[in-house]
Amino acid sequence: MARRDDVIFDDLRAIQLRYGFLPKAELKGLSQRTQTPLYQIHCVASFYPHFHLAPPAKAEIRVCADMSCHLHGACELRADLERRFAGSRPEDVQIRDVSCLGRCDHAPAVSINDQIFTDVGAASAEQIARKALRGEEVAEPHPQQSRVNCKADPYESAEKYGVVRELAQSRAWDHVLAQLKAAELRGMGGAGFPASMKWDLVRKQRDPVKYVVCNADESEPGTIKDRFIMTHVPHLVIEGMLIAGLVTGAKRGILYIRHEYAMQQEILGEEIRRCYQASLLGKKILGSDLDFDLEVFVSPGGYICGEESALIEAIEGHRAEPRNKPPFPGQIGLWQRPTVINNVETFINVPQILARGVDWFTAQGVDGSRGLKFVGVSGHVERPGVFEVPMGTPMREVIFKHSGGIRGGRSLKAFAPSGPSSGYLPASMVDVRLDFKALADAGSMLGSGAIVVCDDATCMLDMALNAVRFYRNESCGKCVPCRVGSQKMTDLLVRWTRGSVSEPQYRADLALLDDLSQAMSQTSICGLGQIAPAPIQSVLKHFRAEIDAHVLWGQCPSGICFTAASRAGEAQRVGIRP
Numbered sequence: 015m016a017r018r019d020d021v022i023f024d025d026l027r028a029i030q031l032r033y034g035f036l037p038k039a040e041l042k043g044l045s046q047r048t049q050t051p052l053y054q055i056h057c058v059a060s061f062y063p064h065f066h067l068a069p070p071a072k073a074e075i076r077v078c079a080d081m082s083c084h085l086h087g088a089c090e091l092r093a094d095l096e097r098r099f100a101g102s103r104p105e106d107v108q109i110r111d112v113s114c115l116g117r118c119d120h121a122p123a124v125s126i127n128d129q130i131f132t133d134v135g136a137a138s139a140e141q142i143a144r145k146a147l148r149g150e151e152v153a154e155p156h157p158q159q160s161r162v163n164c165k166a167d168p169y170e171s172a173e174k175y176g177v178v179r180e181l182a183q184s185r186a187w188d189h190v191l192a193q194l195k196a197a198e199l200r201g202m203g204g205a206g207f208p209a210s211m212k213w214d215l216v217r218k219q220r221d222p223v224k225y226v227v228c229n230a231d232e233s234e235p236g237t238i239k240d241r242f243i244m245t246h247v248p249h250l251v252i253e254g255m256l257i258a259g260l261v262t263g264a265k266r267g268i269l270y271i272r273h274e275y276a277m278q279q280e281i282l283g284e285e286i287r288r289c290y291q292a293s294l295l296g297k298k299i300l301g302s303d304l305d306f307d308l309e310v311f312v313s314p315g316g317y318i319c320g321e322e323s324a325l326i327e328a329i330e331g332h333r334a335e336p337r338n339k340p341p342f343p344g345q346i347g348l349w350q351r352p353t354v355i356n357n358v359e360t361f362i363n364v365p366q367i368l369a370r371g372v373d374w375f376t377a378q379g380v381d382g383s384r385g386l387k388f389v390g391v392s393g394h395v396e397r398p399g400v401f402e403v404p405m406g407t408p409m410r411e412v413i414f415k416h417s418g419g420i421r422g423g424r425s426l427k428a429f430a431p432s433g434p435s436s437g438y439l440p441a442s443m444v445d446v447r448l449d450f451k452a453l454a455d456a457g458s459m460l461g462s463g464a465i466v467v468c469d470d471a472t473c474m475l476d477m478a479l480n481a482v483r484f485y486r487n488e489s490c491g492k493c494v495p496c497r498v499g500s501q502k503m504t505d506l507l508v509r510w511t512r513g514s515v516s517e518p519q520y521r522a523d524l525a526l527l528d529d530l531s532q533a534m535s536q537t538s539i540c541g542l543g544q545i546a547p548a549p550i551q552s553v554l555k556h557f558r559a560e561i562d563a564h565v566l567w568g569q570c571p572s573g574i575c576f577t578a579a580s581r582a583g584e585a586q587r588v589g590i591r592p
């Protein structure tokens with residue numbers, strides 16, 4: 015009997031749990047047991063950062079190197095840890111970079127033996143690592159979090175799942191689609207695609223088997239809002255998915271969550287159990303003839319898994335390499351069946367709109383924008399965190415009122431409206447509104463609402479390099495423009511941060527950068543390669559004098575590059591993916 019590919023991760027996780035890594039003999043055994051060619055198993059196991067093909071060190075220290083942690087001294091932290099463990103054997107201690115751990119509001123974040131620690135200094139990280147070295151178990155703290163009341167929750171103290179209770183009786187599926195269309199609900203995962211169109215497409219497919227997938231992968235630096243939503247209003251996520259299932263005729267839902275969100279996995283698992291007990295999930299929902307099953311799928315890791323077709327590949331047990339589109343998942347998605355895929359925040363908007371009406375939803379926005387928006391704010395602000403604000407709120411209000419302004423009394427230099435993919439905007443544009451069109455008109459994007467703030471001591475070339483390096487590290491390598499282009503861009507920016515490039519060479523570099531940017535954005539298979547040029551292009555547009563100073567005069571106006579400390583940190587700053 016051929017095995018189902020999708021269970022491969024369970025097997026691999028079980029082996030890793032037992033041995034701490036994936037021994038060759040075990041992989042061979044798995045191959046024989048499941049009649050899966052060994053190369054196929056290896057091909058999957060070697061793709062995901064979560065799996066170790068060699069025995070890990072006793073203390074595996076991984077320092078998040080991405081935007082928010084970089085702004086909070088991740089380079090220095092790593093260099094300090096390297097010094098503290100200078101004499102250690104490689105089998106005892108390994109220190110490496112890691113991509114965003116989803117704790118950008120508590121930077122810098124570090125993972126030690128896959129447990130995440132936040133707001134860490136070198137001394138506390140050393141202490142935890144020494145514990146691991148002594149063979150003691152290290153466990154990340156799980157602070158008790160009281161639920162925050164969100165404006166987005168239509169139930170407050172009323173009975174939850176009111177929309178589903180009503181729909182199970184009325185079966186007004188067309189009305190649901192009409193309401194979502196009238197509300198102009200758009201996707202909150204980055205691309206902003208109209209939700210009603212996606213659902214309508216799936217509803218119209220004749221296939222008797224369909225799926226609903228919630229994208230809770232949230233791995234772009236600065237993006238932390240879905241973590242907050244799943245912690246505080248998990249019932250709305252489940253209700254949104256359930257409504258999608260009922261409307262489109264899908265009977266199975268999968269909530270795809272990043273493996274670093276252990277606490278949210280627990281919260282959602284508990285809520286799902288409650289729903290099964292209350293007959294809100296499973297067969298014959300609330301005594302009707304409607305069925306919908308829901309499960310949580312824990313991602314084996316990697317930013318690319320958030321791209322919808324790569325995510326589907328991951329659930330199917332393959333390498334998370336994006337598919338060519340079309341066909342879109344709405345036509346041919348999970349296991350080749352029509353599939354609705356939406357972001358966590360998109361799903362929670364659905365019960366809000368249906369419970370309170372389109373007029374209420376429209377009125378939540380300001381200046382012509384609609385609805386509420388959860389934003390994550392990190393970087394150089396006094397109060398990093400997640401805030402629920404009206405769509406259309408000026409960025410100035412988010413940064414200076416909700417997040418308490420720039421920390422240490424410094425001034426604002428730049429901000430990324432949504433992590434590396436939005437590029438950077440200068441302080442002079444801080445009155446831009448948090449809105450799809452307003453940010454697109456400003457040459458940026460609303461994206462997922464991951465605002466990263468830079469103070470006046472930040473080097474913008476350094477920040478562009480940090481962002482490009484992130485894309486280089488996370489490129490899945492399937493297509494040439496992205497795989498090669500992101501590496502070439504990184505090399506080029508590294509040279510610029512080192513100065514001593516002649517003027518003719520600089521002109522040639524700029525021309526090459528433009529060619530690369532065009533080739534990448536026009537020919538890459540997925541959004542990762544298409545957007546990778548955005549950070550450096552935005553810095554060239556808004557901070558050109560700063561780049562000129564580096565390249566032509568060997569000066570970093572912020573005093574970040576060309577220092578002994580930065581040279582010491584250079585290898586880590588641009589290091590190849592560990």
Ligand SMILES: Cc1cc2nc3c(=O)[nH]c(=O)nc-3n(C[C@H](O)[C@H](O)[C@H](O)COP(=O)(O)O)c2cc1C
Nearest residue numbers: 201202203229231232320321322356357360541542
């Ligand atoms: C590299 C890459 C990573 C992505 N990561 C996420 C993610 O973590 N969460 C998410 O909802 N969408 C992510 N997206 C967008 C998804 O491909 C897709 O558009 C989204 O899940 C659709 O949901 P929405 O329409 O509700 O926004 C990513 C896209 C790319 C190209």
Ligand code: SF4
Nearest residue numbers: 491492493496540543
């Ligand atoms: S653009 Fe990059 S991440 Fe996307 S498929 Fe191509 S190589 Fe992979």
Ligand code: FES
Nearest residue numbers: 078083115117118
């Ligand atoms: S946790 Fe470091 S950038 Fe997100």
